[in-house]
Amino acid sequence: MIYLLTLFLDNKVDILYCETTMGTRRLLLISNSTLHGSGYLEHCQDNIKSFLGSDVNRVLFIPYALTDRDGYAAIARKKFESLGYKVDSIHEQPNAVDAVNNAQAIFVGGGNTFRLLKTLYDQQIVSVIKKRVLEDGVPYIGSSAGTNVATKTINTTNDMPIVYPPTFDAIGLVPFNINPHYIDADANSKHMGETREKRIQEFHEEEICSTVLALREGCMLLVEDNKATLQGVTKARLFIKGQSPTEHDPGADLSHLLK
Template sequence: MMEDNLLLLSNSKTHNMEFLEHAREALIDFLDGRRTIYFAPYAAATSAYDSYTATIQTAFKPLDVTVTGLHTVDQPALALRDAEVLFVGGGNSFRLLKTLQQLDVLNVVRERVTRGELRYIGSSAGTNMSCPSLRTTNDMPIVQPASFASFGLIPFQINPHYQDPPINSTHMGETREKRILEFLEENDVPVVGLREGSWLRKRGAHLRLDGLTAARIFRRHTEPQEYQPGSALSWLLTLPAIFDQRL
């Protein structure tokens, strides 16, 4: 059995940069010579699948990588049995998960990624999908998936686009930190607040934070901790994830 290999980006577009530009070196290292990617655009509106896929194709062109929209193949679940890399893009996590459920691709992806046969790139909602559940998404629940259970390629939760509380705000809605602390009131599962420009790379038992910014990790009964790019976070892979256990 080979090691699984995941690249989990907070976001694909960073301010003042081209699509995926901030992570280009990490993508080259991750692909390790692979030249074909299936792209899952399902977090976008149906009408945007083609244009979204074209954006990703353009971003990977300089790397000499061919990107195929999973929505353009007749049987996505079948295509994923032979794929070498899957990229799940951002958008709305609820729409993404509902579509993945309808296409019945959750199991094949989970099994092949875990066996190290299929490499997984996620960005934003696609990164949420790699977690056990979509419960730490920022997205609006615009549609109702059959279940919140997602790929579960890692045993903890990620909050992509993590934002620090705004300074001097008069808005009374919850800050991102407040929302994650609410999650911890209901679930005993660590949450990585992954700021824009950063990513996690998992290879087997090794997990590493990289990118442009620090990440903030939240755990029950613990003060949130900051971790700088380059930090080894493999310990996160060894912690239990207990959902629906109220404080």
């Protein structure tokens, strides 16, 4: 706010430039919070730091995907503080809507996607987050369930439907679906449950569906306005209805998915 005021006193051109910058959609959608063999958010900590940069001082954490919100906030706080950011957990704030409206940056943690989405609706912050991110340019980081709810719908979550949300429509920060924790079929498995690929194909059998970007563990999607880039160390698999799935390396430009 002070920054804006300073610019206002400076000159008008700068204000307009600043407003454009502030309105840029900025997302970091991470497949998984913890990669096998490393600590919480360790595999993506450089990406987070690069994404948030030095303009952000405080991150609003949304721990609704787990029931132990205090414990979860402590874990997130420890990690983000090690990267130089203070954490305010939304459950510690007097008013969730105000907390989102005042946030410099938002991080939505993983856990159960159904519980998370239902709570976002219960707290009436789905549209508030959407406005803050798409109109005000507040950076959004999601991990696992926090990535699911950032997309068009939660139709491609892997989670168990332990509670009934009022809709599967999610925040809609991107116009497609993501499947986090994507896992390839194990040819040696004797288990007869559907493979992940089969499940996504079943989603595409339905009339109402959308493109699914499947992020393997270790993979994430960086969105800067209308540019989408794969980051991380693993490939993503893209499912477009009626087409064969395609593989995409880290660094790949997937901006066409944003149209």
